[in-house]
Amino acid sequence: MRRPPRSVFSAVAGLVALGTGVTLPVMTAQGATPACTVEYSVTGQWDAGFQGAVKITNNAAPVSVWSLTFAFADGQQVAQGWSAKWSQSGTAVTAANESWNGSLGTGAVVSAGFIASKGATNSVPTAFKLNGTLCNVDSDPTPTPTPTPTASPSTPPDTGDAPPALRVSGNKLVDADGATRRLLGVNRSGGEFMCVQGRGIWDGPVDDAAVRAIADWNVDTVRIPLNEECWLGLSNIDSAYGGAAYVDAVKDLVARVEAHGMTPVVELHWTYGQYTGNSAGCSDVHASCQKPMPDMQYTPSFWTSVANTFKNDQAVVFDLFNEPYPDRATSTTTQAWQCWRDGGTCPGIGYEVAGMQDLVDAVRATGARNVILAGGIAYSNDLGQWLTYRPTDPTGNLAAAYHVYNFNSCANESCWNSTLAPVAAQVPLVAGEIGENTCTHAFVDQVMKWFDDRGLSYLGWTWNTWDCSSGPSLISSYDGTPTAYGTGLRDRLRALDG
Structure with a gap:
């Protein structure tokens, strides 16, 4: 087709006034290499919402599945996302791997993004956990084994053959x-x-x-x-x-x-x-x-x-x-x-x-x-x-x-x-x-x-x-x-x- 219908454009006109993308500072601790690091950024925002991204680096032992958790402090609510299965309960946000990006070797990096609503403020989450381990802080000298989360029954791993x-x-x-x-x-x-x-x-x-x-x-x-x-x-x-x-x-x-x-x-x-x-x-x-x-x-x-x-x-x-x-x-x-x-x-x-x-x-x-x-x-x-x-x-x-x-x-x-x-x-x-x-x-x-x-x-x-x-x-x-x-x-x- 030559163009999407104009009704699509008019339906959202006035609802989304996009601003310039803002990258927020990443908070990482000093000292030994943390078990995992998470870079959180806001890549675009408007009056009622914003687009965000997380970049996760696994510095610990390889894992075959991963789950990132953090909390919003200002009532932000995730509406949709990509490159992870996004969910939210109250202030707690979870981003679990997709079937195609679950394997994270030592030093491996994975990124995911989301769109969320927001109020007058949009503060940066202060703590991130990967498979239950706190990120962006010094590694414990004797870390406990990384737990392996199970897939949610509502989002089973994909079993389709590759094209x-x-x-x-x-x-x-x-x-x-x-x-x-x-x-x-x-x-x-x-x-x-x-x-x-x-x-x-x-x-x-x-x-x-x-x-x-x-x-x-x-x-x-x-x-x-x-x-x-x-x-x-x-x-x-x-x-x-x-x-x-x-x-x-x-x-x-x-x-x-x-x-x-x-x-x-x-x-x-x-x-x-x-x-x-x-x-x-x-x-x-x-x-x-x-x-x-x-x-x-x-x-x-x-x-x-x-x-x-x-x-x-x-x-x-x-x-x-x-x-x-x-x-x-x-x-x-x-x-x-x-x-x-x-x-x-x-x-x-x-x-x-x-x-x-x-x-x-x-x-x-x-x-x-x-x-x-x-x-x-x-x-x-x-x-x-x-x-x-x-x-x-x-x-x-x-x-x-x-x-x-x-x-x-x-x-x-x-x-x-x-x-x-x-x-x-x-x-x-x-x-x-x-x-x-x-x-x-x-x-x-x-x-x-x-x-x-x-x-x-x-x-x-x-x-x-x-x-x-x-x-x-x-x-x-x-x-x-x-x-x-x-x-x-x-x-x-x-x-x-x-």
Whole structure:
């Protein structure tokens, strides 16, 4: 989709007036090395709440599970968190490890973050305990053994298999054993717009319970839209939400998705470059909306950084650019496809464009062999000349991406048979977004049947609790309660084998 519904923005307008992130002093004792150290910081705050983080270093014997406890003195209340299972009883706060980050060797470090409400004051907690041992104070010469906490019955350890490393073989995605794999699941919107609007990083919770709810639909893939200015930490982005904070949050979500056995697709959604022509989403030069094409100034750097971050994990799929629409700016279809592949100076677009070949080159220059998705023109709804203009990939791990909604031009079996089937015969085809704005699922049922009959991949838009009439929303609650529209995708996925 080109943008989240405006109702999402208006619902929170006036509620969150974000301030500058503040790092509070860390209180550590002098003397011998403590058994554990905890650095506590406030990374952003507003009138009624704040975002905080803890960095835990285990200086004692290795542990396989951990639990950090501390107390708030001013009535602060944790609302949600990430990279730990956060809970609170009265003033006492507990952050217990996730299934994927429980092992802490001697000298190992783990970080976690949270969002909480606050009153007029927001004092720093004064004491932290890791598995019952007081941190930030001198070690006792004869420490008692570190107790091993048990997992809470309400948050059992995840037992899902790790997602497979993927590669392209002919027109299929396959795992290391050569078995065919499909990407079937959902989009998790928020990372493309929250940060650039100064409202956070994610729209809604992305903690372990929230990700588990996605997996419960028999989802095996989650597509994660991103913003290049937030990832690169450009000067217009609040540092509490951009740069390292944003990258770490994305890495945490990717790890959590994988911990539940699902394939993460990291995708570039909003980019830099001023465009005010036909079908412009905004007049802003910054990455505050969908642009017709990625920009040469920042997008190759974005993909270089993303590829370096995930190149050692071939379970992560790279989706180069959400929905190219150079066809709305250029005079001819040929010009649009040339712009799509080659970039440069494109008719009707006032900034230097990064073509799909530029982005493939940026990824491969890092040594990354991850599968790459490249969507066609007309908001990824037109793959008519995709095979003619497809970029060259030295690794052979390039797949085609397609988006379809009931209001698109290519939204019927006749068009799919004539334009999609030839592409799917040569390369893997992934419908990165499917959806409809009718608050029902009659259209996506047709889409899923066509793709299922051919063993192809599809991802529903979107796992967010928006008003389905202004943007296709699969859920009404982050516990996985489906909307009438989302019921179609949930039931279809649950009916599939494994």
